Amino acid sequence: MAAKQLSNEIEARIRQLWPRFPEGKAGRALCLPVLYMAQEQFGHVDAEVIDLIAARLELTPAHVTGVSTFYFMINKDRPGRYHLQVCTNIGCQLMGAYDVFDRCKARLGVSNRQTSRDDNVTLTEVECLAACGFGPVAQIAERGKPEIPLYFENLDLKKIDAILDALAEGRVPTELGN
Ligand code: FES
CATH class of the missing domain: 1.10.10 (Arc Repressor Mutant, subunit A)
Structure with a gap:
């Protein structure tokens, strides 16, 4: 090569x-x-x-x-099709970020910084995403699309389930943006 x-x-x-x-x-x-x-x-x-x-x-x-x-936005390994980054810094943590993060881990079958077996989603725990008043917060970037990732705020288990369902279907659910 x-x-x-x-x-x-x-x-x-x-x-x-x-x-x-x-x-x-x-x-x-x-x-x-x-x-x-x-x-x-x-x-x-x-x-x-x-x-x-x-x-x-x-x-x-x-x-x-x-x-x-x-800088966590620089990927050392090739990410899956979707890179799901969940903030677990203190502001989001107080609002239940670890419930959201743990749900992602369980549903994707991965630990932090790992990619699901189908190569669809890489999950990463990150520090503050600069939306501390709207936690828990996550962002999703799609591989090969370098534009700014989509933000998801005020997450709960219902919303993260909807996001994970959508990613499994090969789409990012923009309607959950807030
Ligand atoms: S603490 Fe989560 S966005 Fe700042």
């Missing part, structure tokens, strides 16, 4: 943005956006992509790994 390469689009963005930063700072400044773009290109960011980015941005692989592991 041919070695991975950053796309022409990513290379063009790096060349465009690099001169905007002070001498020696561009690589660090571009690390997160290039990680995000690389994830769009490859679907996830594995060790090979980390090395690729590190070499291109004149950073160490350890630095790029550190950034990629800090």
Whole structure:
């Protein structure tokens, strides 16, 4: 298999943005956006992509790994068709986030950061999704669709069951958005 390469689009963005930063700072400044773009290109960011980015941005692989592991929106493994992220931070936790999360685990037959056997849903427990007043909160991204994930707020067991039913049918239930 041919070695991975950053796309022409990513290379063009790096060349465009690099001169905007002070001498020696561009690589660090571009690390997160290039990680995000690389994830769009490859679907996830594995060790090979980390090395690729590190070499291109004149950073160490350890630095790029550190950034990629800090942000939960960067997937280290290929996610299932749907990536279901459930916030269990304190605001959501007080409103029953673990009931919702445990229901997901039970119905999907997975633990945190695992993908269902049919490759349909990856479940991830995440820190605050910035909708703390509307917990429990979850978001769903569809593989290959890099646009902003759909948000689901004020979740309870009935709503998460409806969401899981819909995902099993191959659709995201937009009508449960609030
Ligand atoms: S605590 Fe869950 S969205 Fe902030």
